[in-house]
Structure formats: structure tokens, C-alpha cells
Amino acid sequence: MKPTIYVSRKIPNEFFEPYQNDWNVEMWHEETQVVDRDVFLKHVQKADALFTTLTERVDREALDQAKNLKVIANLAVGYDNIDVEYAKEKGIVVTNTPDVLSETTADLTFALLMATARRIVEAEQFIKDGKWTNWAPFLLAGADIHHKTIGIVGMGRIGEAIARRARGFDMKILYHNRSRKEKVEQEIGALYSSFDELITTSDFVVCMTPLTEDTENMFQAEEFKKMKSSAIFINTSRGGVVNEEDLYNALKKKDIQAAGLDVFQNEPIDEHHPLLQLENVTALPHIGSATYETRSKMITLCLHNINQVLKGNKPITPIL
Ligand code: GLV
Ligand code: GLV
Incomplete structure (x- = not known):
């Protein structure tokens, strides 16, 4: 049979x-x-x-x-x-x-990072809404990416592919992982860092860790408070790693500057969800590996x- x-x-x-x-x-x-x-x-x-x-x-x-x-x-x-x-x-x-999906997911992560930092989605909406009436010095001004510090939480194969992209942008690369990755340190120049040091010093905090009992709610109010007020948080792993209410409050109170999110606690996320009402959130429908x-x-x-x-x-x- x-x-x-x-x-x-x-x-x-x-x-x-x-x-x-x-x-x-x-x-x-x-x-x-x-x-x-x-x-x-x-x-x-x-x-x-x-x-x-x-x-x-x-x-x-x-x-x-x-x-x-x-x-x-x-x-x-x-x-x-x-x-x-x-x-x-x-x-x-x-x-x-x-x-098979590492490079593709790293591409999307970087695209989301760049879109969030340079307010690409907002800018596109602006022009299509007919709001572009003039050039202005700080019109839709965002944050630089090059030469900034990226902190990658979870240095697996996707994290490594993100680090390689970051090197091309002359970024300082920090990573946190359960184990040290000597190869990534030597070949890409990523620096191992404690979780605390990473979140306090990074301009971009990129969450790449799988969702497990240990990583559930890893990013809560306390973590967001420790980040720079100019920090941009990117998540392309799993929504459950983040306390979304705390992230919302952090973005609302400007504890951090912006977030780029491809994943959510409950997917599909409801269009009325508070996070989606924020201007400083760039959201995607879980398309990390979607090519x-x-x-x-x-x-x-x-x-x-x-x-x-x-x-x-x-x-x-x-x-x-
Ligand atoms: C802007 O477009 C410039 O030319 O600096
Ligand atoms: C997508 O999120 C995956 O785990 O491949």
C-alpha cells in the first residue's frame, strides 16, 4: 500500500x-x-x-x-x-x-531595517496621498544606517547572513547568542556581547532568536527602557519573543524610536491592533522567506x- x-x-x-x-x-x-x-x-x-x-x-x-x-x-x-x-x-x-532560507530572510530583515530607519513606507504613502508639495530640509528625515551599531540577538545562520550585510554598510556588529561563534567573529568581525550590553549600546536591535521557553517575552518594558531612545527594534523571528504591550508603550512614550516587525504574537494580527496604529511601526505579514x-x-x-x-x-x- x-x-x-x-x-x-x-x-x-x-x-x-x-x-x-x-x-x-x-x-x-x-x-x-x-x-x-x-x-x-x-x-x-x-x-x-x-x-x-x-x-x-x-x-x-x-x-x-x-x-x-x-x-x-x-x-x-x-x-x-x-x-x-x-x-x-x-x-x-x-x-x-x-x-535554504537564510540569505532570503536576511535580505528581508535588512530591507525592513532600512525601510524602518529611512521611513520608506511612510514616504511612499506620503507621495501617493498627494502630500508632496515641496522639498524641505527635514521632510521625512530618518536615521542613518551606515557606521551605526547593529546588535543581533541570536547568531544562527540567518543572524550570520544579516551580519555579512551589515559589514557592507560599515556597521559595528555586536551579537548575543547562547554560544560564542568564533567563525563569525573572525570572518565578519562581529563582537560577542552580553545581552544587556547589546541592548544598551546598539542603534539597531535585531531579534533573530527562535521562540522557546527561554526566549518567550525576552523583550519586555525593562529591555526597551534600557535601549537608546534612538534605537530601532527589528523582529523577523517570532512574535512571542516580544511583549507587544510593552513594545507599544515603549514606542508610544518614545523609549525607543521605531520598530520594524515581520512577526506578531497572534498572526494574522488584527488591523486595529494598537501597534499598527503607530507611525513609528513598519509592519509586514510574516514574509521573511517569501520569494x-x-x-x-x-x-x-x-x-x-x-x-x-x-x-x-x-x-x-x-x-x-
Ligand atoms: C538633494 O537631493 C541634494 O542634491 O543634496
Ligand atoms: C518562518 O518564520 C520560518 O520559521 O521559516
């Missing part, structure tokens, strides 16, 4: 062509809508493999349904949506999509991982 693969989001058929003789593929029919929980759980019961996105909670409840499940391939580098420990206990392999090239590579990698495990081979990018 062919193994059953459940794909929790509509993915173009062409990606599955190489496997059409080997797998029985079942798929949620919507591209932009999350699979209904009960539909998802029903499919988990009989699937041999799951292809999931970061919007599916693969928790104990879901994993307890599984009867044949051997592998979960998550279409993301982050995997905070999956109870990885419990999956491991049950002998289910979990894979993610590292590496045609990279999303295609991520999908292909998920399918390779599934294929490896179903064939009894080692997955390419397992978690743990």
Missing part, C-alpha cells in the same frame, strides 16, 4: 510529480486559509507523513491521534508550532527547512525529508 501524505496547505501539484507513483497525497484545498482543526486531526489519524506549515499546532492532542505517522516536515525553519519532544517520544521524526525561489526550495526540501524517512533513510534536515 502506498503511504499517505497529508499536506496541510494547498501546494502546486508540480512539486509532487516526482512522487506520484509512490505516494497517496491528500491536501487541504486552500492556499491562504488555515486547515480546519477537525479536518487536520482527522488526517493526522491515518497519515504516514505530514507536511505542515507554521500555522498548524502539532501538539499532544494532535500527536495522540496519529497511528501511522513517521515524519512531520514543517515548511519553516522555526518549529515552535510542534511539540518536538513528544513527537520524539513517539518515534516520529520532525524536520524543518534551515539553510519564489526560496519557498520552492523549502517545499522541495520538505518532500525530500518525507521521502527519506518513508524509505527508511536518514532525513536531510532533522530537528534535534
